[in-house]
Amino acid sequence: MTTPASPRLKAQRRAGLLLTAPAIVALVLLVLLPSSAVIILSLTDYQLGNTQAAFVGFANYRTIAADPDFRHSVRNTLVFVGLVVPGSIIPGLLFALLIEGRTRFKSVYRTAFFLPVTATLVAMSTAWEVLLHPTFGLVNTLLFAAGADKLRFLSNPGIALYAIAGIGIWKQIGFNVVLFLAGLSTIPRELYEAASLDGAEGGWRRYLLVTGPALAPVMLFVTIITTIRAFSEFDTVAVLTDGGPVHSTSVVLFVLYEEAFRYLKIGTGSAIAVMFLMFIALLSLVQTRLAGRARHV
Amino acid sequence: MPPSSIEIDAISKRFGRHQALNAMSLAVRAGEFMSILGPSGCGKSTLLRLIAGLDDPDSGEIRVAGQPGKRPGKRRLGDRGVAFVFQTYALYPNLSGYDNIAAPLVMRELNGFERLPGARLLPAVARKRRSIDSRVRAIAELLQVAPWLTRKPGQLSGGQRQRIALGRALVREPSLFLLDEPFANLDAALRHQTRAELTALQKRLGTTTLFVTHDQSEAMAMSDRVAVMFEGAIRQVATPDELYRNPVDLDVARFLSQPHLNCLPAKVILDGHVLIGGEHVALADARQPGTEGIVGFRPEHATLRPRPASATVPGTLPGVVERIEHAGADVFVFVRLLAPDTTCTIRAASHEMSRWAPGTPCAVALDAASGWFFPRRPMQTAALGRTEVAAA
Structure with missing residues (x-):
């Protein structure tokens, strides 16, 4: 059956294809091809510099799963995520609520909180190294002044991961504050006024009645972003501790980096990358599903 | 609650350089339906917000049922028997129509623990919930919104939302009912219908009602008395008939003769x-x-x-x-x-x-x-x- 609209429809399809072509090309070149390459490499024993590789099946995956260092890095990553996600979301929300409640210096606070997001992370990591320095670092000077013992933040295996997590929180909190502020600014003032007349004048009652529900979509987005970023932590570890001391700050992506580029074992590195990719994809899927449900209820 | 009278005594309110209210006074009798009529920007909404306690006057005093509205320390707006219907309705978008109407009761009669979903299992909480439920159902019946109670504001039409907003205001039996251009977002036919219904409702409940509008036909049709406002002050307070026959000055005459x-x-x-x-x-x-x-x-x-x-x-x-x-x-x-x-x-x-x-x-x-x-x-x-x- 032909309809008079069909040539127009065809033209529309062609235009659509044409318009999405640049994005499709970029997606294929930058995401799909490299990902496929990584998946293929993860099934070989390829080493960087070699001219040939042999197919080894799932041997790389089995090796990694049995590797105590990798398991340790998974544990470290989970601890890191467990600290950074609530540590940057809950105070981020509190700061946003406090800033939103102010009438003056709002933009100053907003800028101050957003700075870590825009700053170069390697440079910032170096600044943190200075701050946390065992002898002349500002943090230790303050600790000393307060009468506490100085701490070797980055070289004590019992503390280093928490120090890294602290820096991770610092990196993420400003981003979350700004997102929450944006969410808060969309809540109509009348809603708060209605709430105060309905007996929810402020505090927790008002939060539960108005602010919380209105922020739910932002909260979900922030949680997804923060979780993915926390799982992808690498640069602070690489710059400040190099995974040490004694693997205490070695996170999954750091192990991946070591396997692939320090020991040149591309096969095992790729296997880690594939597992990581699948995990993140699964996580995003679950979270967007939850998001979809929250929106439609 | 019994209907409240309102005495407004020389209140002024300034926003930056704009003098919204200029030493204006007004007395509203208990049980009266009074419209505040004036062009946009004359300060009528500001007046309503001050009466509700959403803002404080710079000077002067508002007494609701003889009680001064301005209280030192923390204001507890919810404790005053004042209900407010916003022009935008200000319904809680995440709550169903039922929960919107129930919100003022839930917020005032249940504490944080009792509001938890599971708390219903306790007999005392269940009793309170039943009492709230019966009042919400009664108001829903009165306003004929029962079919929409399960829907969220986003799934309701403007007129339906407006009724839910009225329900939320009326459910706690206020002593004073404040409406800020509640019909502004309705189409003409619905506006006329709602106008008649609101008047009938007010007569039935006997609640003191202040109705802000810039539509003179609305004010004339609904009110016991109309207060005409210009430039932050009341020019004339009179019955619709008196206002029609004897406007006090040219501005009032002009505004009422559109x-x-x-x-x-x-x-x-x-x-x-x-x-x-x-x-x-x-x-x-x-x-x-x-x-x-x-x-x-x-x-x-x-x-x-x-x-x-x-x-x-x-x-x-x-x-x-x-x-x-x-x-x-x-x-x-x-x-x-x-x-x-x-x-x-x-x-x-x-x-x-x-x-x-x-x-x-x-x-x-x-x-x-x-x-x-x-x-x-x-x-x-x-x-x-x-x-x-x-x-x-």
Whole structure:
């Protein structure tokens, strides 16, 4: 059956294809091809510099799963995520609520909180190294002044991961504050006024009645972003501790980096990358599903 | 709660450089339906917000049921028996219609623990929930919103949302009911229907009601009394009929005579007689010979008479028909007066339309008992429209 609209429809399809072509090309070149390459490499024993590789099946995956260092890095990553996600979301929300409640210096606070997001992370990591320095670092000077013992933040295996997590929180909190502020600014003032007349004048009652529900979509987005970023932590570890001391700050992506580029074992590195990719994809899927449900209820 | 009276005593409120309310006073009787009528920006919404306690006046006092509204320390708005309906309705978007209506009861009668979903299992909480439920159902019945209780505001039409908002306001049986242009977002048919329903509801509940609007027909149709506001102050408080017959000044007359009020510069020559553009015209309202001012009259307060082309009819204003507008049962005839050189709008029955073709000479005969004379005050010169100033 032909309809008079069909040539127009065809033209529309062609235009659509044409318009999405640049994005499709970029997606294929930058995401799909490299990902496929990584998946293929993860099934070989390829080493960087070699001219040939042999197919080894799932041997790389089995090796990694049995590797105590990798398991340790998974544990470290989970601890890191467990600290950074609530540590940057809950105070981020509190700061946003406090800033939103102010009438003056709002933009100053907003800028101050957003700075870590825009700053170069390697440079910032170096600044943190200075701050946390065992002898002349500002943090230790303050600790000393307060009468506490100085701490070797980055070289004590019992503390280093928490120090890294602290820096991770610092990196993420400003981003979350700004997102929450944006969410808060969309809540109509009348809603708060209605709430105060309905007996929810402020505090927790008002939060539960108005602010919380209105922020739910932002909260979900922030949680997804923060979780993915926390799982992808690498640069602070690489710059400040190099995974040490004694693997205490070695996170999954750091192990991946070591396997692939320090020991040149591309096969095992790729296997880690594939597992990581699948995990993140699964996580995003679950979270967007939850998001979809929250929106439609 | 029994209906509250309100006494507003010389309150002022300033926002930056804008004086929203200027030492204004107003008394509302318990159980009364009063409209606050005025053009946008006259401070009527500010007044309502101050009464509700959403803002504090800079000076002056508001007493609701004899109690001063301004209290030192923390204000607990929810404890006052004041309900407010916002122009935008301000419904909680995440809650169903039912939960929106129940919100004021849940928030005031249940504590944080009792509001938890599982707390219903406790007999004491279940009892409270049942009591809330019966009141929500009763209000839903009254406002005929029962079919929409399960839906969220986003799934409701403007009229349905508006009813839910009314339900949320009425469910806790307020002693004072404040409405800020609640019909502004409804279409014309729904507005008329809701108008009648709200009036009937108010009569039934007897709650003191303050209704802010810029629509004079709305105010006239619904209110026991209307307070007309201009520039942050009350000009006149009167019953709709009194307001229609005896507006206190030109601004009020003009605002209540939309779309047309005829304004002609005039001078009192005798008690009961004015001089308009060289013609002696009888006007009962004219006092104090020698006073200059403005004669105002509505289109329905004058009649058109035929006039020979080059003559005048004593006691009437000569003119020529400029154009004519059909308005159903009536027509509005726009007459260009010979002196002063301005246009008057006169109402005539629509079957007379053929008599007043454009270009026809005619004479405007004022109804001496209904027109008004407003002596000129320096302030009013500024308030005059451009045509009248030019004509004067």
